[in-house]
Amino acid sequence: MIRYDVIVIGAGPAGLSASIEAAEAGMKVAVFDENTRPGGQLFKQIHKFFGAKEHKAKIRGFRIGEELLAEAEKLQVDVHLNAAVIGIHDFNSIAVVENEQVSFYKAGNLIIATGASENMVPFDGWTLPGVIGAGAAQTMMNLHGVLPGKKVLMVGSGNVGLVVGYQLLQAGVEIAAIIDAAPKIGGYGVHASKVARTGVPFLLSHTILKAEGEEFVTGAAVVEVDSKFQPIKGTEKHFDVDTICMAVGLSPMSQLLRIAGCEMKEMGGLVPACNEYGETSISGIFAAGDVAGIEEASSAMVGGRIAGAASALRDGFIMQGDFEEKYKALKESLNQLRQGMFCKENRGKTDMTATEEGIPLSNSLLEKGYLLEKEIIKFPGVKKKAGVHPIIECTQNIPCNPCQTACKFNCISIGENITALPVVIEDSKCTNCGMCVASCSGQAIFLLNEDSEDGFVSITLPYEFLPYPKKGVKGIALDRSGNRVCEAEIIGLRTAEAFDHTALLTMKVPSEFAMSARFFTL
Amino acid sequence: MAEYLDRSSDIGKLVAMPDDDMIICRCEEITKGEIRKAIHDGMWTMTEIKRYTRAGMGLCQGQTCSRIIKGMIAKELGVLPLSIDDNTARVPVRPVEVRVYGKGIN
Ligand SMILES: Cc1cc2nc3c(=O)[nH]c(=O)nc-3n(C[C@H](O)[C@H](O)[C@H](O)COP(=O)(O)OP(=O)(O)OC[C@H]3O[C@@H](n4cnc5c(N)ncnc54)[C@H](O)[C@@H]3O)c2cc1C
Ligand code: SF4
Ligand code: SF4
Numbered sequence: 001m002i003r004y005d006v007i008v009i010g011a012g013p014a015g016l017s018a019s020i021e022a023a024e025a026g027m028k029v030a031v032f033d034e035n036t037r038p039g040g041q042l043f044k045q046i047h048k049f050f051g052a053k054e055h056k057a058k059i060r061g062f063r064i065g066e067e068l069l070a071e072a073e074k075l076q077v078d079v080h081l082n083a084a085v086i087g088i089h090d091f092n093s094i095a096v097v098e099n100e101q102v103s104f105y106k107a108g109n110l111i112i113a114t115g116a117s118e119n120m121v122p123f124d125g126w127t128l129p130g131v132i133g134a135g136a137a138q139t140m141m142n143l144h145g146v147l148p149g150k151k152v153l154m155v156g157s158g159n160v161g162l163v164v165g166y167q168l169l170q171a172g173v174e175i176a177a178i179i180d181a182a183p184k185i186g187g188y189g190v191h192a193s194k195v196a197r198t199g200v201p202f203l204l205s206h207t208i209l210k211a212e213g214e215e216f217v218t219g220a221a222v223v224e225v226d227s228k229f230q231p232i233k234g235t236e237k238h239f240d241v242d243t244i245c246m247a248v249g250l251s252p253m254s255q256l257l258r259i260a261g262c263e264m265k266e267m268g269g270l271v272p273a274c275n276e277y278g279e280t281s282i283s284g285i286f287a288a289g290d291v292a293g294i295e296e297a298s299s300a301m302v303g304g305r306i307a308g309a310a311s312a313l314r315d316g317f318i319m320q321g322d323f324e325e326k327y328k329a330l331k332e333s334l335n336q337l338r339q340g341m342f343c344k345e346n347r348g349k350t351d352m353t354a355t356e357e358g359i360p361l362s363n364s365l366l367e368k369g370y371l372l373e374k375e376i377i378k379f380p381g382v383k384k385k386a387g388v389h390p391i392i393e394c395t396q397n398i399p400c401n402p403c404q405t406a407c408k409f410n411c412i413s414i415g416e417n418i419t420a421l422p423v424v425i426e427d428s429k430c431t432n433c434g435m436c437v438a439s440c441s442g443q444a445i446f447l448l449n450e451d452s453e454d455g456f457v458s459i460t461l462p463y464e465f466l467p468y469p470k471k472g473v474k475g476i477a478l479d480r481s482g483n484r485v486c487e488a489e490i491i492g493l494r495t496a497e498a499f500d501h502t503a504l505l506t507m508k509v510p511s512e513f514a515m516s517a518r519f520f521t522l
Numbered sequence: 523m524a525e526y527l528d529r530s531s532d533i534g535k536l537v538a539m540p541d542d543d544m545i546i547c548r549c550e551e552i553t554k555g556e557i558r559k560a561i562h563d564g565m566w567t568m569t570e571i572k573r574y575t576r577a578g579m580g581l582c583q584g585q586t587c588s589r590i591i592k593g594m595i596a597k598e599l600g601v602l603p604l605s606i607d608d609n610t611a612r613v614p615v616r617p618v619e620v621r622v623y624g625k626g627i628n
Contacts, residue, residue: 089613100625122590251589
């Protein structure tokens with residue numbers, strides 16, 4: 001049996017980060033993952049991530065996975081792919097299926113970072129072909145290049161539903177609607193807005209009744225629900241769709257921890273009871289990432305690092321003092337990420353009415369996915385200025401700050417507190433470089449030039465649909481809700497390596513639409 | 523973990539529901555009606571339901587249906603899903619062909 005100092009199960013952001021930390025301390029580390037590609041959830045994520053620089057924010061998910069893998073391999077971590085761990089024996093040995101046989105490995109420390117699996121809700125017809133999980137839809141599109149369908153109903157308005165919804169649009173799929181039984185959109189407003197401005201309607205307080213069809217999905221019936229989630233008679237609606245995509249939450253995949261005999265607790269599924277270093281009730285068995293409680297890739301990376309460092313301390317590879325210093329910094333970073341409107345304590349809260357800065361929250365954003373013009377001007381990211389200047393439509397306290405880092409000309413500030421709203425600095429001078437627009441993970445930054453000549457203004461927006469409209473093309477400008485507002489002419493198209501596949505489209509519209517036109521279509 | 527379930531409490535009569543023929547466990551094709559009947563036959567834990575109906579015993583080992591069944595038991599008993607114990611987690615956590623499984627044991 002091969003022995004390691006640390007065995008990590010799961011090569012997602014948590015597992016890879018744990019292995020890097022342990023290997024840096026000089027430990028002999030192996031990581032096992034059942035997938036062909038490393039990165040866990042990351043390898044399907046083609047969008048730019050939230051967080052701060054140290055959490056690899058603004059980098060596209062799959063690239064974060066690649067970067068972490070490269071780091072791990074450089075440190076001589078043994079990465080076993082296509083290797084499903086099927087059991088834990090005698091506290092510290094694992095059984096792995098790889099190369100068509102079962103192998104056994106042993107280590108003084110086990111770090112379990114197996115992530116989460118998708119939830120399902122049963123409804124009439126849910127077993128018909130065409131009802132799929134959002135993760136499955138992503139795997140089909142982003143890994144195999146196969147469209148899950150032509151027209152989709154998305155069930156669930158959390159970040160997963162919103163992100164996968166947007167990716168479906170990018171792949172050329174039509175989205176009939178995004179529905180959610182809750183009265184408010186569950187995911188980030190900026191994610192909802194980039195979907196809404198393409199014209200996708202949101203139906204909150206709605207649940208799925210039925211997947212229609214004999215052999216496969218040919219339609220969907222939905223119904224409005226009351227405050228007790230009971231269907232309201234007479235409010236049924238029908239959609240002609242061939243796919244129903246379910247994004248109704250994740251559950252921690254904690255079976256291995258239960259098999260090992262770790263003490264468990266209930267937290268949206270069973271999670272191990274851990275101390276502050278991620279160590280379970282069994283000394284030497286650690287848990288990190290979504291398996292220890294569903295969060296984000298950013299927090300999974302930090303959690304993984306803490307567990308990796310703790311295992312190094314346990315075996316004497318690092319000194320107590322060095323560990324404490326490291327832990328303090330990591331903990332601080334975790335605390336930062338765990339603030340804001342979407343943190344654990346605030347999840348499901350319905351009585352929040354204002355941001356930390358005291359600005360009223362937009363109900364339109366929470367219910368329909370877009371801000372109203374009269375609301376947006378109250379936010380510190382929107383200032384009237386001469387020349388080209390950024391308009392930042394990011395209005396919730398989320399853990400994200402790439403916009404601040406992107407602007408080398410100090411036009412944008414978020415400050416120390418990563419969940420604070422971005423502010424456009426009053427006397428700053430924007431150079432129209434476009435870095436903020438391309439770096440914003442939420443596609444919430446636009447560049448506006450209101451001093452253009454002859455009653456027209458120019459608006460630069462982030463654009464991630466192919467093919468790009470060419471310079472000189474005339475089309476229609478859409479507002480935040482996806483309504484057609486006016487004619488628009490494309491007067492600029494900028495792409496650059498630094499923009500990382502986000503094109504900057506500049507359109508010319510009549511000046512009265514300066515604060516409403518936010519998307520372009522032919 | 524789960525609170526003590528009072529086995530003598532009356533959970534009422536099993537009333538047929540229009541969606542009783544809906545499949546809950548896809549792997550073993552067990553319907554909502556079969557699971558509801560099992561609950562009313564006295565199967566009040568996930569493990570009992572699994573052994574009585576085979577729901578959760580298939581290829582995916584309850585990855586999809588466990589959460590749904592937990593909710594169903596809780597609803598029939600009128601308690602919170604939190605108070606229903608999970609199934610015992612067992613090796614292997616992923617389906618393995620016997621051909622492959624046999625090779626490791628030497
Ligand atoms: C659509 C979508 C969008 C997201 N967007 C963002 C975002 O913008 N920003 C952000 O911070 N987070 C985002 N997240 C969340 C983020 O991806 C997860 O929180 C993060 O990946 C969790 O990391 P992890 O390492 O704990 O688990 P995972 O990434 O799930 O990795 C776990 C790995 O372990 C493997 N595994 C499990 N069991 C076994 C076993 N028995 N044997 C071998 N291998 C096993 C799994 O196959 C998987 O590869 C998003 C998630 C989704 C689904
Ligand atoms: S366009 Fe460039 S200079 Fe202007 S705000 Fe954005 S990053 Fe700063
Ligand atoms: S504006 Fe800044 S904080 Fe808001 S989503 Fe964009 S990059 Fe993140």
